[in-house]
Amino acid sequence: GFGCHWDGHDALILQIEGQKLWTVYDSADLLPHPASSGAAYDTGTAPGRDITLRAGDVLYIPRGMPHRAATGAEASVHLTVGLVAATWQDLLIAGIEELVTRAPGLRASLPRGWWRTGGPDDAWRARYREFVGELGDSGVLAPGLARLASQLVESAPTVPDGHFGSLDLAAGIDLDTV
DSSP states (O other), X not given: OOOSBEESSEEEEEEEESEEXXXXXXXXXXXXXXXXXXXXXXXXXXXXXXXXXXXXXXXXXXXXXXXXXXOOSSOOEXXXXXXXXXXXXXXXXXXXXXXXXXXXXXXXXXXXXXXXXXXXXXXXXHHHHHHHHHXXXXXXXXXXXHHHHHHHHHHSXXXXXXXXXXXXXXXXXXXXXX
């Protein structure tokens, strides 16, 4: 398995066969960005809790919680179910996308040389505040929620296609199997 890491989504660990030792550490980042994960975690400075899962056990690991798993000599199979939640960030982005369809000014190009300026001046701040105000006052919350829901449905994985059907043949595999 993976070394000690944390995920940007909640996880349910379903122990299917055998047993596995999970070590879960105190989190330094309780709400990481959902699209992120981390592998470089100093386990020497954080207290860990050891949990042994046996077939039929379930472990919930919140996003951002560093963890690792180890197996013994026996076969061990677990299934990780990732629980990806929509966040306020997702709603804000969906609202901005909705506003962009309604406000042509947001689709205008930035002024030439914008990257060379010494930073935002009063005109930039005023224009930015104008767009932020439009986001708050333009009635994009309900359409933004609808857009976000649609995006979540469209991004859902496809239904199972039976590719795990051959797992029942695993018992016939041994060291001499080609």
